[in-house]
Amino acid sequence: MDFSLSTEQKEIFEVARKFAIKEMLPKAAEFDESAIFPREIIDKAWELGFTNTCIPSEYGGNGFSLLDAVTIGEALSYGCMGMYTSIMCNDLALSPIVIGGSAEQKEKFLRPFTEKPLLASFCLTEPSHGSDAAGIQSRIKEDGDDYILNGEKMWITNAGHADLLIVYCTIDPSLKHKGITAIVVPADLDGITVGKKENKMGQNCSDTCGIRFENVRVPKENVLGAVGEGWAIAMKTLDHSRPLVSTIALGGSVRAMDCSIDYANERKQFGIPISKHQSIQFMIADMAQKIEASRLLIQKAAWLSDNNLDSTLIASAAKAFTADSCMQITTDAVQIYGGYGYSREYPVEKLMRDAKLIQIYEGTSQIQRLVISRKVLGK
Amino acid sequence: MNIFVCVKQVPDTETKVQPNGDGTFIETSSIKWIMNPYDEFAVEQALLVKAANAGSTVTVLRVGGVKDTEALRTAMAMGADDAILVDAEDNLDSYTIAKSLKGAIDKSGKSADLILCGKQAIDDDCLQVPQVLATMMELPSVSVIVGFEQAGDTVTVKREIEGGALEIYEVKTPVVLATNKGINTPRYASLPGIMKAKRKPMQQLSLADVGVSLEDRRVVYSDFSLPPEKPAGKKFDAMDDAAAAGVVAEVVGLLRTEAKVL
Numbered sequence: 129m130d131f132s133l134s135t136e137q138k139e140i141f142e143v144a145r146k147f148a149i150k151e152m153l154p155k156a157a158e159f160d161e162s163a164i165f166p167r168e169i170i171d172k173a174w175e176l177g178f179t180n181t182c183i184p185s186e187y188g189g190n191g192f193s194l195l196d197a198v199t200i201g202e203a204l205s206y207g208c209m210g211m212y213t214s215i216m217c218n219d220l221a222l223s224p225i226v227i228g229g230s231a232e233q234k235e236k237f238l239r240p241f242t243e244k245p246l247l248a249s250f251c252l253t254e255p256s257h258g259s260d261a262a263g264i265q266s267r268i269k270e271d272g273d274d275y276i277l278n279g280e281k282m283w284i285t286n287a288g289h290a291d292l293l294i295v296y297c298t299i300d301p302s303l304k305h306k307g308i309t310a311i312v313v314p315a316d317l318d319g320i321t322v323g324k325k326e327n328k329m330g331q332n333c334s335d336t337c338g339i340r341f342e343n344v345r346v347p348k349e350n351v352l353g354a355v356g357e358g359w360a361i362a363m364k365t366l367d368h369s370r371p372l373v374s375t376i377a378l379g380g381s382v383r384a385m386d387c388s389i390d391y392a393n394e395r396k397q398f399g400i401p402i403s404k405h406q407s408i409q410f411m412i413a414d415m416a417q418k419i420e421a422s423r424l425l426i427q428k429a430a431w432l433s434d435n436n437l438d439s440t441l442i443a444s445a446a447k448a449f450t451a452d453s454c455m456q457i458t459t460d461a462v463q464i465y466g467g468y469g470y471s472r473e474y475p476v477e478k479l480m481r482d483a484k485l486i487q488i489y490e491g492t493s494q495i496q497r498l499v500i501s502r503k504v505l506g507k
Numbered sequence: 508m509n510i511f512v513c514v515k516q517v518p519d520t521e522t523k524v525q526p527n528g529d530g531t532f533i534e535t536s537s538i539k540w541i542m543n544p545y546d547e548f549a550v551e552q553a554l555l556v557k558a559a560n561a562g563s564t565v566t567v568l569r570v571g572g573v574k575d576t577e578a579l580r581t582a583m584a585m586g587a588d589d590a591i592l593v594d595a596e597d598n599l600d601s602y603t604i605a606k607s608l609k610g611a612i613d614k615s616g617k618s619a620d621l622i623l624c625g626k627q628a629i630d631d632d633c634l635q636v637p638q639v640l641a642t643m644m645e646l647p648s649v650s651v652i653v654g655f656e657q658a659g660d661t662v663t664v665k666r667e668i669e670g671g672a673l674e675i676y677e678v679k680t681p682v683v684l685a686t687n688k689g690i691n692t693p694r695y696a697s698l699p700g701i702m703k704a705k706r707k708p709m710q711q712l713s714l715a716d717v718g719v720s721l722e723d724r725r726v727v728y729s730d731f732s733l734p735p736e737k738p739a740g741k742k743f744d745a746m747d748d749a750a751a752a753g754v755v756a757e758v759v760g761l762l763r764t765e766a767k768v769l
C-alpha cells in the first residue's frame with residue numbers, strides 16, 4: 129500500500145494550486161458579489177489543461193486518471209468553489225459520452241472540446257423531479273431519422289454559456305428508469321430556450337439556469353448507447369463525478385482551515401491569541417481530521433474507479449462526508465472569526481454559503497445515504 | 508540559437524529555515540523546493556527567444572543535490588528542451604557554482620549563443636554567479652535587466668538602476684544576461700507540459716565531469732545559525748498627564764542606556 133502521489137501528480141497539484149492562488153483567489157469575492165461568470169478563468173484553465181479531464185487521449189484529451197483529476201480539483205477549489213463548479217461541469221457533462229458513446233460520437237463530440245474552450249451542460253434535473261430523477265418527464269418521440277424533444281430542465285450549471293447539452297429524457301414515462309435515454313443536443317438547435325440566471329445563496333459566479341425544449345429536432349445518431357440505456361449511463365457518470373464534486377468540498381474546507389489558523393493566531397482576546405484557547409484549538413483539530421478523512425475517501429473512490437472496481441458506495445460516502453464536513457468546517461470558520469466572520473469584508477462567510485450547495489447537487493446528502501444504506505443493507 | 512538557462516532550486520518562500528546539525532548549511536530534509544523566482548523570468552525569456560528564432564534549443568542547467576529536481580522539471584514543463592544537472596552539495600559558493608556551470612556548458616558540446624540567469628537567488632542573495640560565469644567564459648554580461656529586444660546577433664537590454672532610471676545596453680551575442688522582475692510574465696507549466704517533461708532528457712554529471720573539485724571553493728560555509736531572538740517590546744502606561752511626564756523621562760533614558768540610539 130502506498131499513500132503518496134506520483135511525482136507528476138505532485139507537480140500537477142503544485143501548478144494547479146499556484147493557478148488557484150494567483151488567478152482565482154484574488155477574484156473570488158468580486159465574482160461572487162457581482163455574479164460574474166468566470167469565462168476568462170475557465171479559458172485560462174483550459175489552456176493549461178485543467179478542464180475536460182475525462183477526455184481520453186485517443187480523442188485529444190490528456191489521458192488523466194480520476195486520481196489525477198481529483199488532485200487538480202482539490203487545488204483549484206481552494207481558489208473558489210463556485211469557479212471550480214463551472215470548471216468541472218464539463219467533466220460531469222462529457223462523462224456520459226465517454227461512458228456510453230460510440231467511437232464516432234466520441235470523435236465528433238469530444239474532440240472539439242480539446243481544440244477550443246467549449247462548455248457543456250449535464251441536463252438531468254427537472255422542476256418536479258430532482259432526487260427522484262427516474263421520474264423525469266422530458267420526452268422524445270420518433271420522427272423519421274430524428275427524435276423530437278420536449279420538456280423542461282431546471283438548475284442546469286453553465287446552461288447560459290453551454291455549446292453542448294447532454295439531456296436525459298424518456299421515451300415513455302411509464303417505463304420509469306427503463307425508458308430513460310441520454311441524448312447529445314447542440315445548444316444552438318431550434319426550440320431551445322435558456323431561462324434567466326438563478327439568483328443563488330452562494331457559488332454566485334457559477335451560472336445556473338432552467339432550459340425549455342420545444343419540438344427540438346435531434347438526429348437519432350445523437351443517442352448515447354441505446355434508447356433506455358440512459359439511466360445506467362447516468363449512474364456510471366455519478367460514480368465518476370461524485371469524487372470530483374467532493375473535491376469542491378475538500379478544497380473549500382482546506383481554505384476555511386487555512387483562514388481559521390491565520391486568523392486565530394492573529395486575533396487576541398483576553399490578552400492572548402484566540403488560538404491559545406482550547407475550544408478554538410479543538411475546532412481546528414476537528415477541521416484537520418475531517419480534511420484528512422475527506423481526502424482519503426476521495427482518493428479511494430477515484431482509485432476504485434480507475435481500477436474498474438465498484439466505486440458506488442465509496443463515491444457516495446465521499447460525497448456525503450466531504451459535503452457535510454465542509455458545511456461544518458466553514459460554519460466553524462465563521463465562528464472562529466466571530467463578528468468579522470459574518471461580514472462580507474472577510475472571506476469565510478462566502479465559503480459557508482458556497483459549501484451549502486455541495487450538500488444539495490449531484491445527489492443530496494440524504495440521497496447519498498440512501499445509496500450507501502442500500503449497498504450496506506444489501507438491498 | 509543555443510540558449511542556456513541557469514536555474515537554482517531554493518526553499519519555498521514559506522519555509523521556516525533551520526541550521527543543520529553541524530551548522531554547515533540549512534536542514535534540507537523536509538524542505539519544499541521551488542525554482543528561484545528570478546530564474547522563472549530567465550526561463551520565460553529563453554522560451555520567448557526560442558519562439559522568435561526557429562531551430563533554437565533551450566537547455567536548463569542546475570548545480571545541486573540530485574534528490575529533488577523540481578526546478579529543472581518545472582523548466583522543462585514550461586517548455587525547455589533538455590536539462591543538465593551537476594550533482595553537488597547545495598551549499599557551494601558562487602565561484603564553484605559558476606565554474607561548474609561553465610564546465611557543464613563546455614561538456615554539452617554546444618556553443619552558447621545566449622546564457623540567461625536570474626539576477627539573484629532568494630536564498631543566499633549572493634548576486635554573483637552571472638557575473639563570475641561571464642568572466643570565466645570571457646563574455647559580456649548585463650545584470651538586472653527588465654527589457655530585452657533582439658535583432659540578429661545584437662540584443663538591446665534595459666537595466667534598472669537606482670531611483671528607477673533605466674540604462675540601455677546594446678550587446679553582441681554570445682552574452683550572459685541576468686533577469687529581473689518585470690521583464691516578462693512567466694508562463695505556468697501546463698499539464699500536458701508536465702507529462703511531456705517526463706520524457707525530456709536530463710543529463711546528470713558529477714563535479715569531476717565538469718572539471719571542478721571541492722578544493723576550488725573560495726568560500727566554505729562553516730557556521731549557520733539563526734539570528735538572536737528579538738526581546739519582547741516594552742510597554743509604557745501614560746494614560747494620564749501625571750504619568751506621562753515620568754514615562755517620557757524613563758523612555759528617553761532607556762533609549763540612551765539600553766537601545767543606545769540617542
Ligand SMILES: Cc1cc2nc3c(=O)[nH]c(=O)nc-3n(C[C@H](O)[C@H](O)[C@H](O)COP(=O)(O)OP(=O)(O)OC[C@H]3O[C@@H](n4cnc5c(N)ncnc54)[C@H](O)[C@@H]3O)c2cc1C
Binds near residue numbers: 251257258283489495
Ligand atoms: C446551483 C445548482 C446547480 C445544479 N446543477 C445541476 C446540473 O448541472 N444538472 C442537473 O441535472 N442538476 C443540477 N442541479 C440540481 C440538483 O442536482 C438537485 O437540486 C438535487 O438533486 C435535489 O433535487 P431537488 O432540488 O428537486 O430537491 P428534492 O428532490 O425535492 O429534495 C428536497 C429534499 O428532500 C430530500 N429527499 C428527497 N427524496 C428523499 C428520499 N427518498 N429520502 C430522503 N430524503 C429525500 C432531499 O434530500 C432534500 O433535502 C443543481 C442544483 C443547484 C442548486
